[in-house]
Amino acid sequence: PVYLDNHSTTRTDPRVVAAMLPYFSEIYGNAASVSHRFGWEAAEAVERARTRVAEWIGADSKEIVFTSGATEANNLAIKGALPALKRRGDHLITAASEHKSVVDVMKRLGREGWNVTFVPCDETGRVSAEAIEAALTPATVLVSIMAANNEVGTLNPIREIGRLCHDRKIVFHTDATQAVGKVDVDVQVDGVDLLSLSGHKIYGPKGVGALYVRRRDPQVRLQPLFDGGGHERGLRSGTLPVPLIVGLDKAVELMICDKAEDSTRIRGLRDRLEAGIRGRVPEVQLNGHPTLRLDGNLNLSFAFVDGEALMMAMRDVAVSSGAACTSVEPEPSHVLRAMGRDDEAARASLRFGVGRFNTEDEIDYAIDLVAESVGRLRTHSAAWSA
Ligand code: PMP
Missing domain, CATH: 3.90.1150.10 (Aspartate Aminotransferase, domain 1)
Structure with a gap:
């Protein structure tokens, strides 16, 4: 066959698998263990990956939170951002053509009392900056629009939408799961505050992804989805899946080279x-x-x-x-x-x-x-x- x-998923590149293997059976420490070499080596690998992913999208390594994939990153981005925004307004904007992990989060928020606008896309699947602008109200606090659609591949004008939001101090999240590595994405140039990505769409392993979270911006203060050991600057508790993170690192390296x-x-x-x-x-x-x-x-x-x-x-x-x-x-x-x-x-x-x-x-x-x-x-x- x-x-x-x-678009559904990719084969893990054999070079990625090779890079991961030592982290299962040789360098198997907990990246949070600070008292011995096993932990240090795992932590070093995680920080190398964090730096690579950050540089890839124009971010700082302190702005990257590792997650289990893009579904979690989308949930953390949107649900996590809202508590800090609640005082400013109750209006959210997304598009009807988003992935379920955004659409269904927004529908839930709608049931919970948020005012959600699903802007239409055009007949090619594209969401225009004009459509977003037309949907804005003084109560708009967050906009979530994907960079590339997973079904029809259509690219959205993320930079225009990002700048529109940036000028109005509206938080802008983009699900860039299908786009990263294939089209240029730069969180600074594009005015992105929150960006989701996933390993298994770029020839990396399944079960790992990342969320970019803009630092030093009072609008962008996330609450975690779950409580625990306070890993990932308190935003994503849970022992880091070091082999998967090493795999993501290698996948990104190959995306850049190739x-x-x-x-x-x-x-x-x-x-x-x-x-x-x-x-x-x-x-x-x-x-x-x-x-x-x-x-x-x-x-x-x-x-x-x-x-x-x-x-x-x-x-x-x-x-x-x-x-x-x-x-x-x-x-x-x-x-x-x-x-x-x-x-x-x-x-x-x-x-x-x-x-x-x-x-x-x-x-x-x-x-x-x-x-x-x-x-x-x-x-x-x-x-x-x-
Ligand atoms: N967003 C988009 C655009 C996707 O294509 C996918 C995967 N189908 C996801 C989110 C979910 O990613 P993950 O499988 O890493 O949770």
Whole structure:
């Protein structure tokens, strides 16, 4: 089978695995143990990682909090920021096209009495700075907008939105899980106060991520999600997963080294995939922005095809479908809906995510399978024959 689901998760790079291994069985100390070498060496590795992640996004190492991933980072950013902001106002802004780990946090806050505006995205999935500006009220205290969408790959104008917020002293959080390492992200230039990222989207291990928290800013004073030993400057108690953090460090190092080469190659493969499918399959619609999009992303809707049947037919190529984004929630994708796609188009969509380890042969195999599957399914479609 061919793996083309790199927005969902990526294979851990073998170089990352190699870097992690000694931290399981040789350098296994607790990074919080200050009295012996086992602890010091673990702590040193953690601080090296912290510095690397910070420099990568234009931050200071004291501004990085390690978490279990982006879901936790998003929860900590938004829920953590609100107690300090409550006096100033009760209005929050996000977008309908955000990841569930932002959308559902915001929905909960809405039930708890916060006033939440979900701004619409346009038909390409993009959230404009104008839409954010139009939603602002004097009570707005926090805006959360993702840097790149995980389903359609569309890039948002983070810098414009960040500056808009910065000028008004509104806290700006961005979920940059899909964007970091692929597009330039700099928390200073972009005016970002809180930024979430995750290891397993960048060829690092699952179960580790980070939150950037702007320092020396009275607006940005986070409360932790849980209490305990006071690790991570009191913001994230719990023994640090040193091997995972070392893995994140290595993954970031590789993202930096390989960026230009990966980007060109991945984009080339993605374009080959799109051209190949379009050359053989009529009535295909692109979901996402034609140019302002992640290199590896291709999200297509196939008219006159049943989404579930298409997904079944694609079993030898791992992709995601707008039909059943997660097995626990077999609803058509909320992102495609927010972009104005009807339920049928949303269901009959496939998300391809090309990554570092894909080859031309794999792309060609995927093109063949899509063309054959869609062709066969359409012969069963009355509407297609009509
Ligand atoms: N945000 C975005 C944009 C994502 O794509 C994902 C992963 N699907 C997450 C958040 C959640 O990340 P994690 O798996 O690290 O919790």
